[in-house]
Amino acid sequence: MGISTARPERGIAVVTVDFPPVNALPVVGWHALADAVRAAGAEPAVNCVVLAAAGRGFNAGVDLKELQRPAGHAALVAVNRACAEAFSAVYDCPVPVVAAVHGHCLGGGIGLAGTADALVASDDAVFGLPELDRGALGAATHLARLVPQHLMRTLFFTSRTLTARELHGHGAIWRVVPRPELAGAALALAREIAAKDGVLLRLAKAALNGIDPVDVRRSYRYEQGFTFEATLAGAGDRHRDAFVSRHRGKEPS
Structure with missing residues (x-):
């Protein structure tokens, strides 16, 4: 359980996420992932990083139960910063990052996939942002x-998902297998x-990041401000509490 790094071939590092049951990461997990990606990308002998996951799916976002434990807003601030750090580590990795996606890729999983340089997915992969349903x-x-x-x-407003085949049709995925x-x-x-x-x-990686039309770091942090505002308005906690209550005692979907 946790984050591990392997070097299966010359020039390649594989960073694997393993947080059962569904790879919904706690704050410490997001930071560990960021550290692992940064360390792999900093190795002079590594020319490409593969981001993979063990278990049922690639990533189910943040561990919402962790957000519900403490009083106040410290937990939400910590989660926001941790996710931003992990996404930035993938985006800013000095070498290309290939995401190998299987099963669910939801919430924070989209953050990882969307900051990777290339995607390969299994035919059981589904992608989506259920954020509005989770406060x-x-x-x-x-x-x-x-x-x-x-x-x-449309996907954001409805919380609907796309299959790997559908996403491949939009040109976002290199191969569906x-x-x-997948590996x-x-x-x-x-x-x-x-x-x-x-x-x-x-x-080339630095050049391509430099010509991106949107500053992904600033844009994501801007979005996070509205998550905090939703919590202050009461809507965030209301939907997170409902989600956690529905899935208490069973694995989330």
């Missing part, structure tokens, strides 16, 4: 990097990337 806002910044603007808004082939497909893409000149890869 939050955020990661529309990252969903907008995966789908066209009006579809992003059967679940048993191999992600490594194949990482291998092709890692074979390039490491100096040029790092320059």
Whole structure:
């Protein structure tokens, strides 16, 4: 359980998230993920990082139960900062990051997928932002990097999901493969990337980030301000409490 890093081949580091049952990360998990991605990207011998997950799905966002325990707003501030740090670590990784997505990719999972440089997904993967149903806002910044603007808004307002095949149709996913082939497909893409000149890869990553039309760090932090406002208005806690109550004693979907 936790975050682990492996180096299966020359030039490739695989960072794996494992927080059962559904990879809904606590604050410490988001920070650990950020640290692992930064460390892998800082290795001179690493030319590509693969971000993967163990268990039922890629990522189910934040651990909402952690938000409900303390009084006051310290927990929400901590979660906001931790998610922003993890997403920035993936986006700012000096080498390309390939996300290998299976099962659910929800909430914070969209933040990770949307800041990665390339996506490979299994055919059971589903992507979505159920934020409005859970008393939050955020990661529309990252969903907008995966789908066209009006579809992003429709998905956000409805909390609907897209399958990997549907997302592939919008050009966001490189390949969709059967679940048993996911690790191999992600490594194949990482291998092709890692074979390039490491100096040029790092320059290319910096250049591509530099020409992004939206500053993803500032945009996401702007969204988070509205999550905090929703909590102050009472709507945030109301929906988070309802979600946690519905799923108490059973695994969340």
